[in-house]
Amino acid sequence: MQTINRVMRTALPLLLLASITTAAQPASAKIADVEIVLPGATSAEGIAKGNGNTFYAGDLFAGDIFKGNVKDKTAELFIDVPAGRQAVGMAFDKRHDLLFVAGGFTGQAYVYDTKTKETVATYQFAAADNALINDVAITRTGAWFTNTAAPKLYFVPIDGYGDLGEFTTLNLTGPAADIVGQFNLNGIQATSDGKKLIVGHTGKGELYTVDPVSGASALIAGISVPNNDGIVLDGHRIWVVQNFSNQVTRFKLNEDFTAGELKKTITSGLFQIPATAALFGDILAVVNAKFDTGLPPTADEYEVVLVNA
Numbered sequence: 001m002q003t004i005n006r007v008m009r010t011a012l013p014l015l016l017l018a019s020i021t022t023a024a025q026p027a028s029a030k031i032a033d034v035e036i037v038l039p040g041a042t043s044a045e046g047i048a049k050g051n052g053n054t055f056y057a058g059d060l061f062a063g064d065i066f067k068g069n070v071k072d073k074t075a076e077l078f079i080d081v082p083a084g085r086q087a088v089g090m091a092f093d094k095r096h097d098l099l100f101v102a103g104g105f106t107g108q109a110y111v112y113d114t115k116t117k118e119t120v121a122t123y124q125f126a127a128a129d130n131a132l133i134n135d136v137a138i139t140r141t142g143a144w145f146t147n148t149a150a151p152k153l154y155f156v157p158i159d160g161y162g163d164l165g166e167f168t169t170l171n172l173t174g175p176a177a178d179i180v181g182q183f184n185l186n187g188i189q190a191t192s193d194g195k196k197l198i199v200g201h202t203g204k205g206e207l208y209t210v211d212p213v214s215g216a217s218a219l220i221a222g223i224s225v226p227n228n229d230g231i232v233l234d235g236h237r238i239w240v241v242q243n244f245s246n247q248v249t250r251f252k253l254n255e256d257f258t259a260g261e262l263k264k265t266i267t268s269g270l271f272q273i274p275a276t277a278a279l280f281g282d283i284l285a286v287v288n289a290k291f292d293t294g295l296p297p298t299a300d301e302y303e304v305v306l307v308n309a
Helices: 002-024
Strands: 034-037 047-049 054-058 065-069 074-079 090-093 098-102 108-113 119-124 133-138 142-147 152-157 168-171 185-190 197-201 206-210 217-219 228-234 237-242 247-253 260-266 274-280 283-288 303-308
Touching (some): 034 074, 047 274, 047 283, 054 074, 098 133, 098 142, 108 133, 142 185, 197 228, 237 260, 237 274, 247 274
Parallel strands (some): 133 185, 228 274
Antiparallel strands (some): 034 303, 054 065, 090 098, 133 142, 197 206, 274 283, 283 303
C-alpha cells in the first residue's frame, strides 16, 4: 500500500502538469470563410497587411484606398484619391507607415502616408499606353514594382528616415523576361534578406527568382500555377492566388528557393475570381476581383474573403 501511495504521489503532479500544459496550448485558429465588404467600391484588386489586424485594399479603376480589420471584419473608405489614378497591387512599409500602390494602366505608382492620408510621391515608370504596373514588394532598402506589359522591374529606394529617392529600372533576362501575350509579370515578393525576388508570370503559369542586382531570372521547379496573380511569401512558404482558377495554392520552397512542393489548395464558395492576398497568422485575406464580369468589372459589390491559410 505504501508503494502504491508513493507512486500516486509521484504520478499525480505529473498528470496535473501534463493536463495544464495541454490546456495551455492554443487551439488551431480555424475559421469559417467570411466576407468583408468594401463599401462603395466599384472594382477591387490589391491588398496589403498593415499594423496588427489592419489591411488596406484598393478600388482598381477608381484608385481609392480602403482600410479594414480582419478581427472586426469591417472596412471603410480610407483615402479618396484624385481622379485618374488606379490601384492594383500594394504593400505596406510598417517602418515608416507608407503604403506603396501600383498604378496599373496609368504606368504610375503612388506612395501614401497612412498617418496623414497624404500622397507622398507619384512615379511615372512607363508611358500609359505601354504599361500595367501590377504589383509591389517591400525590402529593407526600397520597393520593387512589376510591369505586366514589359520584362522590367522598377525600384524606389527608401532610406532609414523614410525618404524616397528617384526610381531605377531593372531589365530582366532569362525565362521571366519572356513576353507571351497580354499578361506576363504579375505578383512579386522578396526574401527576408532582400537578396532574391520572386515573381509570377501569368502567361506561362510559372514562378521565378530574380537577382535584384543583375536582373537574371531562374525557374522555380515543381510549381505550375496557371492564372497566377498575387503572391504571398512567409519564410519558405508561398501562397499563389490563381484568379480564373478560383483558388489559392500553397507551396513549400526549398532552402535556396529553386524548387517548390505543393502543400495545399485553398478553395471557397465565396471566391469570385480572387486576385491578391495578405497573410494574418493562420488567416488569408483574399480580394475578390470579379474579372468574370468584364474589364472593368461590373459587379455590384466587392469583398475581401477570409479563409484558413
